[in-house]
Amino acid sequence: MHENLNINVHHMARVEGHGNIVLNMKDGTIEDLRLDIVESPRFFEAFVVGRHYRDVPHVTSRICGICSVGHTMASVRAVENALGMEVSENVKKIRKLLHDAAFLQSHVLHAYFLVAPDVLGVGSVIPLAESHPDVVKMALRMKKFTNDVCDALGGRTVHPINVIPGGLARFPTKKELIELKAYYEKMLPDFETTYEVFSSLDYPDWFAGFDRPTEYISLHKPDGEYPLYDGQVISSTGRIIDEQDYLSMIHERVESHAAAKHVSGETDTYMASALARYNNNYDQLRPKAKEVAVKLGMGHPCTNTFANTFAQVVECAHLMEEDLAVLTELIENTPEPEAPVEPTKFGRGAAAVEVPRGILFHEYTFGEDGILTDANCIIPTGQNLANIEADMQKLVPGILDRSKEEITLSLECLVRAYDPCISCATHFLEVDFRE
Amino acid sequence: MSSQGRILVLGVGNELYGDDGVGPRAVATLLEDTLPDGIDLMDGATRGLDLLYTLQDYDRAIVIDAVCDGGEGGRLLDFDLEEVDLRGYGPQISLHDLDLGSVILLARTLGEELPPIRVLGLTPSKTEPGPGLSPECEKMMPELLARVRMHLAEFVETEPSTC
Numbered sequence: 293m294h295e296n297l298n299i300n301v302h303h304m305a306r307v308e309g310h311g312n313i314v315l316n317m318k319d320g321t322i323e324d325l326r327l328d329i330v331e332s333p334r335f336f337e338a339f340v341v342g343r344h345y346r347d348v349p350h351v352t353s354r355i356c357g358i359c360s361v362g363h364t365m366a367s368v369r370a371v372e373n374a375l376g377m378e379v380s381e382n383v384k385k386i387r388k389l390l391h392d393a394a395f396l397q398s399h400v401l402h403a404y405f406l407v408a409p410d411v412l413g414v415g416s417v418i419p420l421a422e423s424h425p426d427v428v429k430m431a432l433r434m435k436k437f438t439n440d441v442c443d444a445l446g447g448r449t450v451h452p453i454n455v456i457p458g459g460l461a462r463f464p465t466k467k468e469l470i471e472l473k474a475y476y477e478k479m480l481p482d483f484e485t486t487y488e489v490f491s492s493l494d495y496p497d498w499f500a501g502f503d504r505p506t507e508y509i510s511l512h513k514p515d516g517e518y519p520l521y522d523g524q525v526i527s528s529t530g531r532i533i534d535e536q537d538y539l540s541m542i543h544e545r546v547e548s549h550a551a552a553k554h555v556s557g558e559t560d561t562y563m564a565s566a567l568a569r570y571n572n573n574y575d576q577l578r579p580k581a582k583e584v585a586v587k588l589g590m591g592h593p594c595t596n597t598f599a600n601t602f603a604q605v606v607e608c609a610h611l612m613e614e615d616l617a618v619l620t621e622l623i624e625n626t627p628e629p630e631a632p633v634e635p636t637k638f639g640r641g642a643a644a645v646e647v648p649r650g651i652l653f654h655e656y657t658f659g660e661d662g663i664l665t666d667a668n669c670i671i672p673t674g675q676n677l678a679n680i681e682a683d684m685q686k687l688v689p690g691i692l693d694r695s696k697e698e699i700t701l702s703l704e705c706l707v708r709a710y711d712p713c714i715s716c717a718t719h720f721l722e723v724d725f726r727e
Numbered sequence: 728m729s730s731q732g733r734i735l736v737l738g739v740g741n742e743l744y745g746d747d748g749v750g751p752r753a754v755a756t757l758l759e760d761t762l763p764d765g766i767d768l769m770d771g772a773t774r775g776l777d778l779l780y781t782l783q784d785y786d787r788a789i790v791i792d793a794v795c796d797g798g799e800g801g802r803l804l805d806f807d808l809e810e811v812d813l814r815g816y817g818p819q820i821s822l823h824d825l826d827l828g829s830v831i832l833l834a835r836t837l838g839e840e841l842p843p844i845r846v847l848g849l850t851p852s853k854t855e856p857g858p859g860l861s862p863e864c865e866k867m868m869p870e871l872l873a874r875v876r877m878h879l880a881e882f883v884e885t886e887p888s889t890c
Contacts, residue, residue: 357773401776418829421836429837436780449777 294692295320299700311712313703315688325684327677327707329552337667345371345457345635345662352654352669353451356713358401360451361394361442362647363654365521366669370654371457373536374641375662377634382627383459385618388521389472390445390452391645392611395520397438398648399566399604402711403490404431407601410705411493427489430482437479444468458632466626473619476612483612490605491587495598498694498702504686505595506679507559508568509541511646518569518576518610520646526572528593529558535644538653542670547677554678555670561679564650564672565710566603567594581610597683598709604648638662649673649711673712680710734882735785735842736875739771739778739792739827746800746851746864749871750791753847756872763883771827779830779839787842789878791871792827793851793864800852801863803870808844847874 299315316324336355340348349367353360365387372379404427405417414420421428439449445464446452454461464472511519512526525541526532533541544553556562570577570585571593577585585592588602642655650672657666683706691699736757738750751770758768767785771778782788794804813828834841849871853861860868 418832418836421833425837428833429839432776432779432837435776439777439780450774 294696294699297692297696297699299696299703301700301704311707313684313700313707315684315699315703317688322685322688325681325688327680327684329677337669340656340664340667343664345375345656345658345664348656348664348667349455349457350451350453352667355669355671357450358398358713359394359647359649359652361391361446362645362652364452364455365391366643366645366647366652366654368455368457369522369643369645370641370656371658372633372641373643374639374656374658375457376636377458379459379633380627380630382463382622383630384521385622386445386460386464386627387455389615389618390442390455391521392615393438393441393445395648396608396611397435397442398711399608400431400434400438400486402648403486403601403604404428406708406711407705408489408493410701410708411495411499427485430485434479434482434486437475437482440475441472444472456632458634459630460632463627463629464622466623469619469623469626473616473623476616476619480612483608487584487587487605487609490602491584491589496702498687498691499598499705500589500596502596502598502683502687502706504597504683505593506597506682507557507562508571508593509557509562509564509675510568510572510651511644512572513576516576517614518573518578518607520569522643522645525644525651527558527562528568528572531558535653536642538642538644538655538670542653542675544670544674552674552677555675556678557675561682562675563597563679563710564675565600566607566648566650567597567600568650569646570594570603570606577606578610578613580613581606584609597706600709600711604711635662640666642668647672649713650675671713673710676710676712680707680712733785734766734879735782735788736766736768736879737771737778737781737788737790738769739773739790741773743856743858745853745855745857745859746793746849746861747854748858748860749793749849749851749864749868752860753791753868753871753875756868757875760876762879766879766882775826776830776833778827779834779841782841782844783839785842787882788844789875790827790844790846791875792846792848794846794848796850798850800850800861801867802850803867803874804846804848804850805874806846808846811846845878847871847878 297317301313312328314324314326314328336352340351348371349364352367353364355363409416409420442449447454508528511523513519513523524532525535525538541557543556547554574592585606590599590602638658638660640657645652652672653670655668656664659665687706691702738754740747740750742748742751754768754770813832849864849867852863
């Protein structure tokens with residue numbers, strides 16, 4: 293049992309952006325246990341001031357290369373709410389297909405490339421490719437599939453150009469929809485294998501046995517579908533609010549050790565994530581997804597943070613079934629292209645959208661000329677920071693009999709379970725010339 | 728299209744991170760050139776894994792990137808990818824940080840087919856956030872571009888009738 297312990301993981305691996313884990317324990321007392329966010333703020337909310345409403349989604353999409361579809365959806369919906377633009381059900385269906393594809397992509401990559409190496413005890417996907425080449429090839433095939441769907445519906449793989457305020461720049465043809473449906477059907481076996489892979493891995497005890505009930509905040513549609521694109525905002529404490537009133541539930545604050553703001557909800561900390569959606573919207577999951585949840589050993593509610601990856605896998609099962617049904621509908625009644633809806637007012641509007649890592653809020657105010665005067669964006673990782681630290685406080689005392697290396701790994705895995713996206717970094721090609 | 732098939736000139740890197748922007752900057756300049764059919768120019772930016780699928784669509788590629796070989800900044804490097812050992816990022820891989828070296832390592836490990844890749848790089852000396860190249864790399868940019876054009880001309884001359 294450790295009495296004194298000092299862990300400092302500088303720029304931890306396999307998270308998006310730069311964060312450090314710090315643990316200092318002296319004479320059996322934890323003096324410091326925190327996740328430092330050392331990345332510089334990027335001031336996107338300032339970039340969009342002075343921009344025309346049509347330009348805003350193209351700028352805010354750049355907040356993240358992984359979640360560019362989600363930021364586009366939140367941005368476009370916030371613009372539409374601010375300007376009184378109501379889009380058709382057909383537009384929503386096509387947008388949702390694109391939105392869902394981004395979830396499939398992000399979940400597959402997180403599960404296979406960022407989490408599986410931890411569970412299998414290898415440092416990255418490269419040794420995983422050596423030991424399990426068929427699985428990694430399959431994961432790449434799934435990534436290619438979701439890229440192709442984003443290309444077809446969004447106009448390109450990242451930073452979609454087809455989703456615009458008021459509608460879509462282009463509608464898919466019946467032929468394209470038929471091809472997409474066939475592609476989804478072709479990919480089903482890979483997803484089936486994925487459910488098997490993640491239900492058969494041997495998880496460490498601190499992973500499988502962790503339990504810390506917390507508040508979960510997500511979208512909610514009591515009588516509708518499993519909500520990713522729109523809905524009300526629900527806290528697992530029971531409170532449900534309209535998305536326009538999100539600031540009555542979501543409270544940001546500055547912490548000295550983090551360049552990103554911490555956020556509290558109805559309680560001191562909460563989790564925004566696939567697990568939050570799963571816990572708050574279990575009844576809306578499709579039967580296949582519930583079947584996969586059982587296979588993965590998830591109860592409901594599930595208060596094991598590490599099971600966020602399982603919730604992502606469950607969502608993959610839900611989305612494959614959901615999207616095949618939507619594609620069938622769209623093929624039977626292929627929508628005619630519609631001109632974008634025009635603004636009916638100018639003012640303030642907010643939108644809450646789920647993205648792979650949790651609920652995302654964008655809020656804008658526009659003047660009469662359609663120029664943005666104020667913006668606020670609250671991303672899931674910021675919302676989760678305080679909860680990550682609360683989870684770390686729960687995890688560490690229970691594993692002090694383990695080696696320093698295992699404690700370090702467990703803390704890294706805990707942070708990675710949130711699939712945090714701190715931001716983009718730099719990329720150099722590093723080589724050694726052979727002598 | 729060349730009988731050697733389609734050729735990709737791919738600039739890789741983050742133009743908001745000093746000399747990491749060598750690739751995108753070179754591609755932006757080459758867009759002004761009139762290139763023969765069958766040669767595509769692409770700013771690969773920081774697309775990570777997606778670069779694998781992009782490269783697989785071509786029969787050969789020239790990749791322009793900032794290249795760290797342990798030496799001083801502002802030098803031109805011109806080599807076949809097969810000639811070097813790639814370090815990749817090893818355990819530091821994230822989805823954003825899946826650099827070209829890691830992508831190539833992954834492809835090699837999986838036995839994925841890749842086209843022959845010629846790398847034209849500048850060794851970076853400014854590795855910090857912010858747009859713009861260092862004076863050392865800026866000075867070398869004309870030579871880098873000349874070398875890209877030279878290689879493209881060689882490719883075309885090999886099979887002139889088909890370009």
